[in-house]
Amino acid sequence: MTAPAPIVYPTDLDGWRAFVAERPEAAISRVADVDARLGRADEDGLDAAARLDLWNDADLALRQATSEVYLLSEAHPDASVRGAAEERVQQLETLASGRLLDPALFAPFAAVDTDEGRGPLDDEQRRLLDEVLRDFRRGGVDLPEAERARVRALTERETELSLEFSRNLRESRREIRVAPEALAGLPQDFIDEHPPGDDGLVVLTTDYPDLMPVREYATDRATRTAIVAAYNDLAWPENDAVLAELLALRQELATLLGYGSWADYETETRMIGRGAGATGGGARIAEFLARLDEVSAAAADAEYPVLLARLREDEPEASEVTVADLFYLLGALRRERHDVDAQLVRSYFTFDRVLPGVLATTGRLLDVEYVPVDVPTWHADVHSYDVVRQGEVLGRIHLDLHPREGKYNHAACFGIAPGITGRVVPEAALLCNFSRGLMTHDEVTTFFHEFGHLVHDILGGRQRFARFSGVATEWDFVEAPSQLLEEWAWDAEVLATFTAGPDGEPIPADLVEKMAVADRFGRALEVRRQLGHANVSYHLHVDRPADLQAATEHWYRVTSPVRPLPGLHPYAGFGHLTGYGACYYTYQWSLVIARDLLSGFGGDLMDPEAATRYRREILEPGGSRDAGDLVDAFLGRPFAFDAYRAWLTGA
Incomplete structure (x- = not known):
């Protein structure tokens, strides 16, 4: 048998446009053929193993086609290819969810869900059968026809909104302009790469190669605050209405499918929700977050005053540490307390x-x-x-x-x-x-x-x-x-x-040890920061607040002593709200x-x-x-x- 070969990608723009059009069409055709054969499963005498093999054929075609175009929607340099790929993602995901609403496709698997039908199956086939049956149930196949139609419409819209949210974020890029002296503290190579423009100002963007060094090294608090504020308003206001509709839609969909909340729906298939049933998994998220709160609170409360005291060395009137200060202060303390200079460390990593x-x-x-x-x-x-x-x-x-x-x-x-x-x-x-x-x-x-x-x-x-x-x-x-x-x-x-450092020598082991020791300070505050994200992810879905900005700022404020920048809209750029939904606790x-x-x-x-x-x-x-x-x-x-x-x- 000939060994399978990796995908061969196009070499020109026309080829990419054809790739995005033709490969999904081939997958859709393959799925249609499989579904027709599954519809004749009883007539053709297909046993449980043959039905599962057919399902796997369609599943493979759909998963690969969707993955290919999803990657291109996020990575291809040509906007027309990205747009066409995004349309194909919508089409393929609509097909996948629609199949789970089709009683005629469900019937061949429900029919073999018996002791006799399962008997010839091995453990892996039984596992697949269990998950296929679960997918159909979670997809809404058992609902009355009118409710199935509503589920179909909601699922299609959920995919459309998720793609729009991601597209708005991907295409959102903000800039700030600062005086050259506002780059004080940044590495010389960074400064050299950011010369002033004709107006005498330096342009900094929210792209990671600018954002990360500025928030860690810039001694000018106004510079740090400006770039973090710009980053916290990515994809706003575009994603405000998108997210509001997405949250409402997910709750309606969960309710139609018999779940108490979107969190209950999502956790049913996860470790945290095992055995919890249709209305218990979401509560387990809250229990887990409460456990994280308990284990990290005291350590974070001990770390925060140290940060504030260090900030006041630079800013005597400062009353609170904000997210724009956190990474800079941690770096300063690591350098001053543990002789760990982040810029020296950086010099070893080309x-x-x-x-x-x-x-x-x-x-x-x-x-x-x-x-x-x-x-x-x-x-x-x-x-x-x-x-x-x-x-x-x-x-x-x-x-x-x-x-x-x-x-x-x-x-x-x-x-x-x-x-x-x-x-x-x-x-x-x-x-x-x-x-x-x-x-x-x-x-x-x-x-x-x-x-x-x-x-x-x-x-x-x-x-x-x-x-x-x-x-x-x-x-x-x-x-x-x-x-x-x-x-x-x-x-x-x-x-x-x-x-390799400037002279070619590897990073010294004692410096790495100092880095590890220094990293322990601030660990609890980092957990609290992550806990804030998890609380936002969970509570936006479960509470469905009318004011997304106020609710998001509230959860960040009550979770961590490090303050969010007020009046901003980080939820609009919180990309995990599409893929991870209510489950950033993950x-x-x-x-x-x-x-x-x-x-x-x-x-x-x-x-x-x-x-x-x-x-x-x-x-x-x-x-x-x-x-x-x-x-x-x-x-x-x-x-x-x-x-x-x-x-x-x-x-």
Whole structure:
């Protein structure tokens, strides 16, 4: 049998326009053929296994086509291609949700949901059958016809609004203009790259390569405040009405489907909602957030006065620390208390060394090689690699790592092709916005984090069913492998392999140790910041406030002693409100697991036995087993809260 080949991308604009038009059409045609055959399942005598194989064929076609055009809607440099791709996403997602409302498609699977029908199925087939039946129920197939029609309309509109929200954010870019002296404290290379214009002012944008250094290094508080304020108003007012409608629509949809709230609907399929039923999972989010509040409150209350005292050294009249001060003050305290100069640290991390360093580190850890391939992609910035083990191509990755106009403006992994053994080579991409020169250590950590998603997608992409391919576990587990991989960005031996200072020497181990010690201060405040995001995500969906601005500012104010900038609209640029919905709690839930998974390495991050066990028990199964079972297999026990508490409090 001929080995499957990766996707071949176009080489010109006409080719891309055809790609966006023709590949979704081929998928839609394939789905129509499958659905016709499923409609004849009883007549043709198809057994349960054959019905599941047909469903998998359609699922694979839909998932791959949707992933391809979704990536292009966020990354292609041509606006017409992005727009056409976005239309195709809408079309494909409408088809996917509509199938779950079709009683004629549901019937072939309901008919085999019997002891006799399940009897010949193996465990993985039974798992797929259970999830297909659950999807139909969650999709509204059991509702009366009029209510199914309403669900269909709401689902289509939900997709349309989510895409509009993301598009507004992607295309939103703000600028501030400041006097050259307002760049005091910033690295000289940054200053050199930002000369004054004809008006004598320097332009700073909300793109990450400007935003991140300014908020961390600028000694001028007005400069920090101005750029953070601009960032906190991204996609406003455009997304104000979009989000208001989205929240109302999601609640109506959840109610129609028999759930108390959108949070209840979302958590049913996640670790936190297991066994909670249709009206219990959302409450568990609130319980988890309350637990985070309890464990972090005292430590954050102890850290905050230190920040305020340091701010008053610069600004004697300051009455509160704001989000525009946080990163600058943490950097100042790390430099003054622990001799950790963030600009010195940054001097060791050039992008041209970090990229091969991340590849080499993860390659050694996961027993793979990344072989560069010269293939067409959507932009000249993209680096493409085949992921190879012992001569076998396991998948292909694409790294699109620098900002440009019209591109996704955060950092994320985008699946492209869900891997099916013998049929489809798994393929995925990173879209990030890193500097082309020196990188902050935070950027390096983010690179490791996102690369964790990437390798999970590829190594978990040798599955039998598309449903379980790649990053297909419960959605509140998917961040755990990525958060775990961040730890490699803090290991002195790892960093020594790819860093180089001005004289070519690697970053000193004692400096890395100082960085780790310094990082412990402010950890509780960072958890409170994340808790603020989680509270906003949850309460906007559950409370559905009439005044989004006031409610968002309220939750940030009551969650953290670090104040939000007043009167701004960060919810309009909160991209996770589309993909994560009410469930931003996921990041801390996954971090609890990640801190526990770390214990499985016994203090040696490059231990080959632990790495092999981790790869086989956590990454390679994809979604073929429950996340709790994956953790049990790696740790030999269920995950616990203890390691997270110790990491947070030092106790």
